[in-house]
Amino acid sequence: MGPIALAALGASLDSKSARSASENRGIVHPPLEGLPHFAPKAKSIIYLHMNGGPSQIDLWDYKPSLAEQYDKDLPDSIRKGQRITTMTSGQARLPVAPSKFKFQQHGQCGRWVSELLPHTAGIVDELAVIKTVHTNAINHDPACTFVMTGSEVPGKASLGSWLSYGLGSQSDDLPAFVVLTPTWSANAMAQALFTRMWASGFLPTKYTGVALRSGADPVLYLRNPDGVIAQDRRLMLDALSNLNGHRFEQLHDPEIQTRIAQYEMAYRMQTSVPELVEFNEEPTSVLEMYGPEVSKPGSFAASALLARRMVERGVRVVQILHRGWDQHGNIAGDLPAQCRDVDQACAALIKDLKQRGLLDSTLVVWGGEFGRTVYCQGGLTKTNYGRDHHPKCFSMWMAGGGIKGGIEFGATDDYSYNIAENPVHINDINATILHCMGIDHERFTFPFQGLEQRLTGVEPQRVVREVLA
Helix, strand or coil, rough: HHHHHHHHHHHCCCCCCCCHHHHCCCCCCCCCCCCCCCCCCCCEEEEEEEECCHHHHHHHCCHHHHHHCCCCCCHHHHHHCCCCCCCCCCCCCCECCCCCCCCEEEEECCCCEECCCHHHHEEEEEEEEEEECCCCCCCCHHHHHHHCCCCCCCCCHHHHHHHHHCCCCCCCCCEEEEECCCCCCCCCCCCCCCCCHHCCCCCHHHHCCCCCCCCCCCCCCCCCCCCCCHHHHHHHHHHHHHHHHHHHHHHCCCHHHHHHHHHHHHHHHHHHHHHHCCCCCCCCCHHHHHHHHHHHHCCHHHHHHHHHHHHHCCCCCEEEEECCCCCCCCCCHHHHHHHHHHHHHHHHHHHHHHHHHHHHHEEEEEEECEEEEEECCCCCCCCCEEEEEECCCCEEEEECCECCCCCCEEEECCCCCCCCEECCCHHHHHHHHHHHHCCCCCCCCCHHHHHEEEECCCCCCCCCHHHCC
């Protein structure tokens, strides 16, 4: 496939050619032969990752009976000897902390939603809320690595890289996989983001996600230096491509092809990115729907609108990682701030995609790397508390391409501590994502270190068909 891809790239570098994007689709990022395995419901995915672990008890998993358990010790019959982090293992007590936030039912489905998500509450009939997601990891770095790569072990390929490798892109002017890291409002220190969350791992490096900066200038050095015109740059890149092509014929190193593709994509992005990030042509009604923060470069609202504009232009995977959700203390102050960052924009994204006819072909996923404990970390009062990490059950939602709206799947116990019915492993989520994109997760493999590697790992995982349309 190397010489074929190189020949295709060479054809796309013809300096005399000025083909439109529609005539040029699929040359830079073609799909693998035989993919998708079956007709996909979704062509693109927008993954909204709330980095740090949102509290399911305070947002989605309504437990009114906990009010009677305030400040009582978590029963041993509920904890069941499960491991807890060193941040709370030294506490003399594990006092139960009911949510201080009010819940109401919304939509035709009657979904219980926290008062912290008033805008998302307005779109619950589009969402499939999964309340029994669980993971293997109990700390942030391995848990985030697990969510995005299907394994706690660093070095594996990320979800976005798998999809861009298998399905390619519908655009030659933007990367197949783009990552956005917006600003956040919580005052607490946020967890670090590691590039392994969007890296290609053992796949060729050209499938690594392209991370755009969160400020006013998302890509540095897009403009040519003074005295350099586009034709000069085109001639230089053509010559450089020829040199790299000769080197590839000698060494057959796939990373040389990556270098060629990166130079070419950078050239194309000089014209595509400035147009992408310019919101002047967006109707006022759309900008107002995303809220006042949409005009602030690097905000979550601006990132959400960028995500819609990217899938509209053929980007296969958009990953937005919003930090600051690690509320070990001061939930009363930090959690509402985080929700204000994302609530209106998440709802606007779903409504915007739907009114443009894109929701049926775009899968939207919202969630974190794990949930939070029902017991309090640190001091407990009626008005404030903190929660530790909890990997045994947490909530995520999915919407759009291939997903049945207005449903809730799974149930937790009265303490939101254990799964009562219908467990969903994080790799079941990944298998479901691949299914919506037309991929059989068991057949989608890559040989590495003597193993046919899969995003969903070697253990049995299943597509959560109960949430499929």
